[in-house]
Amino acid sequence: MxxxxxxxxxxxxxxxxxxxxxxxxxxxxxxxxxESVLKKAEEIQFKWLQQRAPRLTASHDLDSLRAHRRLIREQYAEIAYDLTAVRTTSLRLLLKESDDSPDLAEEAIGVFLEARNWVxxxxxxxxxxxxxxxxxxxxxxxxxxxxxxxxxxxxxxxxxxxxxxxxxxxxxxxxxxxxxxxxxxxxxxxxxxxxxxxxxxxxxxxxxxxxxxxxxxxxxxxxxxxxxxxxxxxxxxxxxxxxxxxxx
Ligand SMILES: [Mg+2]
The missing domain is CATH 3.40.50.1000 (HAD superfamily/HAD-like)
Known part of the structure; x- marks a missing residue:
């Protein structure tokens, strides 16, 4: 030993x-x-999205984005364990749905993750x-x-x-x-x-x-x-x- x-x-x-x-x-x-760090990080990301993907933020708020992530976790069991992958997939689908560029998803996740570390x-x-x-x-x-x-x-x-x-x-x-x-x-x-x-x-x-x-x-x-x-x-x-x- x-x-x-x-x-x-x-x-x-x-x-x-x-x-x-x-x-x-x-x-x-x-x-x-x-709790408060997560909330803040989501708010910062949402403000960023308002600038870069205004069609998405016109039809969504923080609650509906959260609800969509829950749906993705249920529908995509293979990535459900990885919360970052769930966030990215959810955002990519919603950006596509609202005719904003899906490629913004990665950059938007970067904005979220940076603020997520302000613990x-x-x-x-x-x-x-x-x-x-x-x-x-x-x-x-x-x-x-x-x-x-x-x-x-x-x-x-x-x-x-x-x-x-x-x-x-x-x-x-x-x-x-x-x-x-x-x-x-x-x-x-x-x-x-x-x-x-x-x-x-x-x-x-x-x-x-x-x-x-x-x-x-x-x-x-x-x-x-x-x-x-x-x-x-x-x-x-x-x-x-x-x-x-x-x-x-
Ligand atoms: Mg814990």
């Missing part, structure tokens, strides 16, 4: 080791709130991630379309996986398995932290990883799922839990 030397401990404690070497983290609602991490996240990145390998596993490398947290992650890279979204095992492979660790050496009971906690446990449920909003755990092993409300609690896992 690979053991990790903890570098931020006192000399006497420096002989301690953790059985965990890889920490995978969900992004939205785990390291930053996404503000929860205050407890950056200082804890900075410390953890010195000891553990950190990877982000998101179903969303933020690009960590374009966010304030870019320095802390060793690698990042998305549905587009993995070929499947959580709760499918693909993203977790690819993270384990990329880090070169066994499932029992890894822990996943996320806010979604099924996509994060249960899915990670199903590939043999440990899982921590981050419950910032004091939501009830679904009654039909087996209870989580660990519940935390912020990253300070995560840091304490990780410290408890260290064997002296």
């Amino acid at each position: 690979v053991m990790t030397q903890l570098t931020n401990l006192s000399p006497r404690e420096s002989k301690t080791v953790s059985p965990l070497t890889l920490i995978t983290l969900d992004l939205d609602e785990t390291v930053w709130p996404s 503000t991490p929860y205050a407890d996240v950056p200082p804890v991630l900075e410390k953890l990145a010195r000891t553990y390998r950190l990877a982000s596993l998101t179903n969303g379309n933020a690009d960590v490398q374009c966010t304030p947290l870019k320095a802390h992650f060793h690698f990042s996986l998305t549905p587009c890279i993995a070929g499947a979204a959580k709760p499918a095992p693909d993203m977790f398995q690819q993270a384990l492979e990329q880090a070169g660790v066994e499932p029992h050496q890894a822990v996943h932290i996320g806010d979604h009971p099924e996509c994060d906690v249960i899915a990670a446990q199903q590939v043999g990883m440990r899982a921590v449920w981050i419950n910032r909003r004091e939501a009830p755990w679904p009654a039909d799922l087996p209870p989580p092993e660990v519940i935390i409300k912020d990253f300070h609690e995560l840091e304490r839990w990780l410290f408890q896992q260290i064997k002296i």
